[in-house]
Amino acid sequence: MSNGIQYINPNGLFKNPAFSQAVATGKGKTIYIGGQDAVNEKGEIVGQGDLAKQTEQVMINLQTALTACGAGFSNLVKLTIYIVQGQDLRQGFQASQKFLGDLKNPPAISGLFVSALARPGLLVEIEAIAFIPEE
Numbered sequence: 495m496s497n498g499i500q501y502i503n504p505n506g507l508f509k510n511p512a513f514s515q516a517v518a519t520g521k522g523k524t525i526y527i528g529g530q531d532a533v534n535e536k537g538e539i540v541g542q543g544d545l546a547k548q549t550e551q552v553m554i555n556l557q558t559a560l561t562a563c564g565a566g567f568s569n570l571v572k573l574t575i576y577i578v579q580g581q582d583l584r585q586g587f588q589a590s591q592k593f594l595g596d597l598k599n600p601p602a603i604s605g606l607f608v609s610a611l612a613r614p615g616l617l618v619e620i621e622a623i624a625f626i627p628e629e
Contacts, residue, residue, distance in 0.1 A: 498627025501599040517571040522627040530555040549589035570601035572623040
């Protein structure tokens with residue numbers, strides 16, 4: 495277990511460089527970040543109708559929340575991604591890779607297509623779990 499986090503990609507499961515199949519944590523601080531969407535600090539939707547721009551704003555919001563907790567993207571252990579039906583998943587994936595693409599150990603990820611999100615005009619929402627190991 496490196497830094498209190500063990501990224502597990504066992505034989506018998508598909509190994510994808512974009513996500514880990516399972517993540518186990520040891521002693522430390524677990525951070526739960528509620529669903530972030532493409533809303534800026536003023537409450538305005540960023541990237542109306544554009545999944546890539548909305549995903550970028552979501553990732554910026556996640557980064558802000560992680561930083562406030564003393565963490566970063568490398569501390570992520572789980573992402574749950576909600577995307578409105580009809581969107582091209584590849585656009586959101588490409589935008590998120592600007593933030594996650596260099597991670598040695600990517601988090602476990604679940605992606606779900608949904609009929610709508612809580613606020614009209616939103617195309618993507620991401621919730622996260624991060625872990626800071628005890629030193």
